[in-house]
Amino acid sequence: MTSSSSTQQVGGHDKCPTCGSTDIAYSSTKGVLICRYCRAQWTEANAEQSLGYDTDIASLQGVQVTRGADRIDEASSDVVTLKCQGCGAEVVINSATNLQARCHWCRSVLSLNERVANGSVPDAVLPFALTHEQAVDKIQAFAKKRVFFAHKGFRREFEPANVVGVFMPYLVADVRAAVKMRGEGEIEIRRYTVSVGKDRQETRYDADVYQVERQFDLIVDDLTVESSARRAGAHTSAETTNIVNAVLPFDTKKAVRYNANYLGGFTSEKRDLNVDDVSGTVSRMLFGLGTTLMRRTLGQYGRGVKWTGGQVGVQGVRYLSMYAPIWLYSYYEKRGSGEFLHYIAVNGRTGQTMGSVPINKLRLTLCSALTTIGILAGGWVFFL
Structure with a gap:
């Protein structure tokens, strides 16, 4: 029952x-x-409803932080x-x-x-929906499409037991913001061709240049931000850590009130970023969303708009902390005297899959050379 x-x-x-x-x-x-x-x-009860975070975002004022998202x-x-x-x-x-x-x-x-005082317990958890077997199938299908150029060790050593379920820490924000942007837009009024030298022609155009400004309010529900510094997308030359960002979004509305029993049989990673640490990331994400939505108002500028400045003013924001499910497969590739760690990640809710695969450089170089020869010869090169 x-x-x-x-x-x-x-x-x-x-x-x-x-x-x-x-x-x-x-x-x-x-x-x-x-x-x-x-x-x-x-x-467990729905997390948003339990926390009172299902109310109107448009009325948010200031910064609200749940217990689980409080400062570590x-x-x-x-x-x-x-x-x-x-x-x-x-x-x-x-x-x-x-x-x-x-x-x-x-x-x-x-x-x-x-x-507890060290901030280890989140407010919400988004349980796994994909089983281990389904995740293995997703990873194998992803690798199979790239198997021809994959390093032979990767193909030979794949082990389903090494696909592990991990709960990653996120801060989820509801935001009310004001976005202002300014730039220069061009409208083409004439296009013509001129001769340059003896044997070359060049197409040129005349355009009217306008000062463009846009200002609007932006309401964003469940903006999801990494709250682990290592996984937050920082560049690294030793691993493809930030691959987990490529399998978002999560169906955050299905998150339930935190209960440690959802974590049984899985590993988890502790949050180590505070709200203040991710506020800059939130602003950049809002700016990106704003520019995307703004494009529908810029159709008359056929030559495009070059933005020269802008700002995002957060008028109200509320944060909660959430564990979200990722299936991970990792593979160590030997590179000279060191190692490089490849990851394939599967969204534990949607099945979205992305990752990196070690390349057989000799095969890639050979195929590139054969392709070039085929093109120069004016024929086709088939690989079986």
């Missing part, structure tokens, strides 16, 4: 709402939590001690690597289900 009852959260225990057991698992095929003792099935206390320890309510034992959880532990005496499952 499936219900929408919420888990009882008492003293570090996530308990079954029917029988009180702590032995709970998540089924990605059914999308529900299941009590292993009484077999009751349920889901850098001075606090990752190691948290919970007192088991089942037997009274004290159980230690290292929140840098895990948000659940099992009591070594009574076997009750204890969870960090409340916010």
Whole structure:
């Protein structure tokens, strides 16, 4: 029987709402939590509704931050001690690597289900919808399309067991902003051809140049921003870390109130960026959205518009923290005396897949040379 009852959260225990057991698992095929003792099935309440974040964005004022998105206390320890309510034992959880532990005496499952000082517990979790088998199929299909040029070691050593499910930390923002932009737009009024030298002609044009300004309000629902510094898209010469950004977006409206049992069997990565750290990224994303939406108002400028300046004024914003699901496959490629880490990522909700594959450089060079020879000969080159 499936219900929408919420888990009882008492003293570090996530308990079954029917029988009180702590032995709970998540089924990605059914999308529900299941009590292993009484077999009751349920889901947590919708995160936005629980937090009151389903209200009108257009009325937002200032900055609102949930408990899970609050500033991380850098001075606090990752190691948290919970007192088991089942037997009274004290159980230690290292929140840098895990948000659940099992009591070594009574076997009750204890969870960090409340916010602790080091900011390790999010407000919401978006459960996995794709199974491990489905993720493996997605990754194999992605690699198969690139197998001809792939390094032979990558093709030979693929191991489904190395596809792991990871919960990545994100800050999700609802934003009300004012966008102002200015630039120069050109409207072509004449096009003509002139001779340049003896053997060449050149097409030229005359255009009227106008000062262009645009100002409008922008309402954005669920802008999703990386809150792990390592995964936030910074350039690295040793790995394709930011590939996870290429499998967005997530269906964030389906996120539920955080419950550590959704994390069972998966790994998770801790948030280490605060709201202040991502505010610049949010502004840049708003600016990009604004320029995209603005294009529909610029049809008369046939030669385009060159933007020379602009600004984004955030009038109201609210943040919540969320774990979102990614299936990851990694492969180490030896490069000289070092290694390069390739990733293939699968959105654990939508199945969107992207990644990098190590290239067989000799085969690529050979094929490029043969293609060039074929073109120069005026014929076709077929590869089987």
